[in-house]
Amino acid sequence: MDVDDPLLVDDPAAFLAAHRGTDWAFRSRRGLEVLRYDQVWRFLTDRRLVPDVADLLAINGLGETAPGATGLSGMLSVHGRDHARLRGAAAAWFAPARVEEWRPFIRETCRELLGNPAPGTVIDLVTALCVPLPGLVFTKMVGAPAADAARLCAWSDSLLKVFLQDPAHRDEIIEAGQGLEAYVLSLLEERRANPGDDLLSAMLGRHEAGALTDEELIGVAAELLSASTDNTASQLGVTLMHTLADPARWQQLSAEPALAAGAAVEAERLTPRVGYINRKALTDAVIDGLAVPAGTWVRCSVLSGHHDETVFGDPLTFDPGRADQRRSLVFGGGPHYCIGAGLAQVEIEEALLYLTERYPGLRPAGPPGWIQSEVLMSLVSLPVRIPEEIHA
Numbered sequence: 001m002d003v004d005d006p007l008l009v010d011d012p013a014a015f016l017a018a019h020r021g022t023d024w025a026f027r028s029r030r031g032l033e034v035l036r037y038d039q040v041w042r043f044l045t046d047r048r049l050v051p052d053v054a055d056l057l058a059i060n061g062l063g064e065t066a067p068g069a070t071g072l073s074g075m076l077s078v079h080g081r082d083h084a085r086l087r088g089a090a091a092a093w094f095a096p097a098r099v100e101e102w103r104p105f106i107r108e109t110c111r112e113l114l115g116n117p118a119p120g121t122v123i124d125l126v127t128a129l130c131v132p133l134p135g136l137v138f139t140k141m142v143g144a145p146a147a148d149a150a151r152l153c154a155w156s157d158s159l160l161k162v163f164l165q166d167p168a169h170r171d172e173i174i175e176a177g178q179g180l181e182a183y184v185l186s187l188l189e190e191r192r193a194n195p196g197d198d199l200l201s202a203m204l205g206r207h208e209a210g211a212l213t214d215e216e217l218i219g220v221a222a223e224l225l226s227a228s229t230d231n232t233a234s235q236l237g238v239t240l241m242h243t244l245a246d247p248a249r250w251q252q253l254s255a256e257p258a259l260a261a262g263a264a265v266e267a268e269r270l271t272p273r274v275g276y277i278n279r280k281a282l283t284d285a286v287i288d289g290l291a292v293p294a295g296t297w298v299r300c301s302v303l304s305g306h307h308d309e310t311v312f313g314d315p316l317t318f319d320p321g322r323a324d325q326r327r328s329l330v331f332g333g334g335p336h337y338c339i340g341a342g343l344a345q346v347e348i349e350e351a352l353l354y355l356t357e358r359y360p361g362l363r364p365a366g367p368p369g370w371i372q373s374e375v376l377m378s379l380v381s382l383p384v385r386i387p388e389e390i391h392a
């Protein structure tokens with residue numbers, strides 16, 4: 001597969017579809033490219049393959065210990081028992097029942113963020129809601145001031161550029177890593193002096209019990225803070241974009257709130273925030289009959305797997321009630337499956353429910369602004385007009 005073909009930049013979905021039609025895997029100068037849903041899932045969940053953050057940092061011109069690795073040196077970079085220990089320090093806070101408890105806070109935060117705009121007003125949902133919401137939820141979860149949410153979003157935006165694998169972003173990533181590290185240190189100090197019922201205080205307890213070293217505590221705290229905002233903001237925006245695109249669909253969601261969860265999963269399928277997830281083979285493996293030598297870099301294409309026509313009928317159509325829906329690949333799989341997936345899902349559902357219930361006549365006020373690369377999809381703007389009918 002020629003990954004330097006300009007079509008991969010101009011229209012990644014079309015480029016991947018053309019290849020996917022002929023086979024499920026291709027060798028490229030990057031390693032192995034896996035394009036179909038079933039195989040993407042098998043590669044993501046095979047324990048002989050692991051996410052390889054160290055290589056990712058090296059590609060970006062960042063040594064593992066360079067400033068800037070903070071936020072990228074937590075649980076995603078370790079495996080086996082160490083991974084279980086690090087993940088265990090935070091896992092209880094992301095258990096499904098615990099995550100459900102956030103629904104009222106999320107709903108209330110949506111209300112506060114949007115306020116009471118007058119009918120006819122045009123607002124941009126990305127800046128008014130999608131970007132600030134995840135940061136406000138997460139600052140609350142770690143016991144940080146709400147005023148810090150905007151800084152967190154900016155650091156997250158810069159740090160996630162590591163996945164673009166372009167050394168041009170090196171300085172920006174380093175600067176964000178340094179800012180985040182200093183912030184995490186001061187936050188930990190503050191929580192140590194004033195412990196509370198929050199995630200960071202709980203992690204400090206694990207650290208004091210000897211389950212985490214100083215470095216691990218800082219790494220995991222920074223990782224959680226940087227991972228919690230940007231991905232959720234774009235995935236939420238895309239869910240709103242697809243549901244708003246058809247007034248009948250928006251109206252239907254207003255009448256049937258139970259459809260919100262399906263709409264969120266379908267938006268993840270059609271327009272996943274994360275376009276691919278990397279793996280590296282630790283040992284020689286044979287997967288689905290294909291030899292994968294130790295050290296092979298594998299790009300598991302979420303974007304391509306989600307459009308796989310052998311699994312999804314009419315894959316480029318947004319259909320919240322689709323009968324052939326499958327588990328989303330956007331949160332990865334296996335031991336490193338996104339710890340915040342449930343929280344992100346609840347945030348997206350609650351924001352969608354708030355908007356459809358309060359504004360059943362909400363309509364786009366212009367085309368959305370979004371950037372689709374092979375790696376990341378980013379929603380930039382989503383203008384809407386506030387309707388006459390506003391529910392309490």
Ligand code: HEM
Nearest residue numbers: 075076227228231232235331332333336337338339340344
């Ligand atoms: C729509 C929003 C989100 C998306 C698309 C997303 C996506 C991902 C992906 C693709 C991975 C790598 C999984 C793998 O390699 O198999 C991951 C890991 C991770 N995510 Fe998320 N994420 C989102 C939201 C969140 C949130 C809200 C948090 C925290 C509150 C979070 C924290 C993490 C952490 C800590 C990891 C590393 C897990 C591990 O290594 O065990 N993510 N996420």
